[in-house]
Amino acid sequence: MAHNFLSRLTGSFAMPAAENPTVAMVEAAYRHHGLDIRYINCEVPPERLGDAVKGARAMGWIGFNCSIPHKVSVIGHLDGLGESAAVMGAVNCAVRRGDSFIGENTDGKGFLQSLRTVTDPKDKTVVMFGAGGAARAIGVELAFAGAKRIIIVNRSEARGRALVGLLNAKTKIAAELVCRTEAYRLPDEAEIVVNATSIGLYPDIEGRINLDAACLRPGLVVADVITNPPRSPLIRDAEARGCITLDGLGMVVNQGVIGIKYWTGIDADAGVMRRALENLFKA
Ligand code: NDP
Numbered sequence: 001m002a003h004n005f006l007s008r009l010t011g012s013f014a015m016p017a018a019e020n021p022t023v024a025m026v027e028a029a030y031r032h033h034g035l036d037i038r039y040i041n042c043e044v045p046p047e048r049l050g051d052a053v054k055g056a057r058a059m060g061w062i063g064f065n066c067s068i069p070h071k072v073s074v075i076g077h078l079d080g081l082g083e084s085a086a087v088m089g090a091v092n093c094a095v096r097r098g099d100s101f102i103g104e105n106t107d108g109k110g111f112l113q114s115l116r117t118v119t120d121p122k123d124k125t126v127v128m129f130g131a132g133g134a135a136r137a138i139g140v141e142l143a144f145a146g147a148k149r150i151i152i153v154n155r156s157e158a159r160g161r162a163l164v165g166l167l168n169a170k171t172k173i174a175a176e177l178v179c180r181t182e183a184y185r186l187p188d189e190a191e192i193v194v195n196a197t198s199i200g201l202y203p204d205i206e207g208r209i210n211l212d213a214a215c216l217r218p219g220l221v222v223a224d225v226i227t228n229p230p231r232s233p234l235i236r237d238a239e240a241r242g243c244i245t246l247d248g249l250g251m252v253v254n255q256g257v258i259g260i261k262y263w264t265g266i267d268a269d270a271g272v273m274r275r276a277l278e279n280l281f282k283a
Pocket of ligand 1: 130199249
């Protein structure tokens with residue numbers, strides 16, 4: 001029997017890279033599906049990113065993720081962009097198509113895929129806290145998925161305005177901004193609430209977004225991007241009040257599922273990938 005010792009290659013370019021668990025999650029899926037593919041977690045400083053992408057091309061990588069600080073600068077090293085990555089101006093997943101590397105953004109798509117397990121955002125009103133990179137990715141994908149209206153609640157007016165302006169100019173969603181210091185009360189028509197800020201992230205794990213928790217009602221969909229810890233204060237408050245909750249791990253896992261689909265065409269098992277992450281955080 002002829003052996004094939006040449007694995008296909010994927011990976012990640014970021015700095016820092018040591019704390020990124022994506023490799024464990026993606027390789028668990030590769031093993032589960034019997035795919036002879038490796039995922040190499042690489043620490044790449046900003047001034048070496050061009051060399052890293054050239055290296056990936058030279059070695060025939062089928063794709064790679066990139067994270068902080070490369071999500072914007074990587075665009076200059078790629079051959080084209082997918083639709084939502086072009087609107088966001090940020091890439092976290094490069095996909096080889098023929099001889100080209102095309103930049104996609106799976107941050108918001110991973111969120112959407114997680115959201116769709118409980119609801120379809122089409123024609124819905126969403127309240128989203130935050131206006132940074134994660135919020136931008138989520139806002140653009142919600143708009144492309146047909147959400148009707150998005151109310152962005154953000155601390156800094158400048159960042160909030162920039163995101164509202166982008167969404168109103170480049171998508172069909174009706175976006176508006178709320179910047180205030182008192183606790184925000186959800187309007188009755190809001191059906192989905194998203195925390196896309198870094199509030200609740202380790203080490204400030206008791207941090208709460210500026211939301212009047214009395215508005216959390218049964219049946220409301222409440223999603224958080226925070227993964228560490230996944231049971232954030234918002235998720236706990238929402239569960240206690242009978243909301244439907246989605247934690248940040250769902251978003252990460254679905255980003256992995258979408259990346260593997262782009263690179264290989266295979267629908268990876270999200271349950272296997274989630275368990276790989278949960279086992280790491282439990283240990
Ligand atoms: P950014 O730095 O780009 O944005 C941070 C956002 O949080 C801004 O809107 C900022 O408001 C707000 N914020 C931070 N601290 C406070 C505070 N104390 N009070 C009020 N607002 C605050 O970060 P990202 O968008 O890249 O990431 C946000 C979070 O999303 C991170 O925790 C990250 O880990 C998580 N993430 C999760 C993913 C997943 O797959 N689950 C994927 C990507 C990110 P302001 O504009 O006023 O500064």
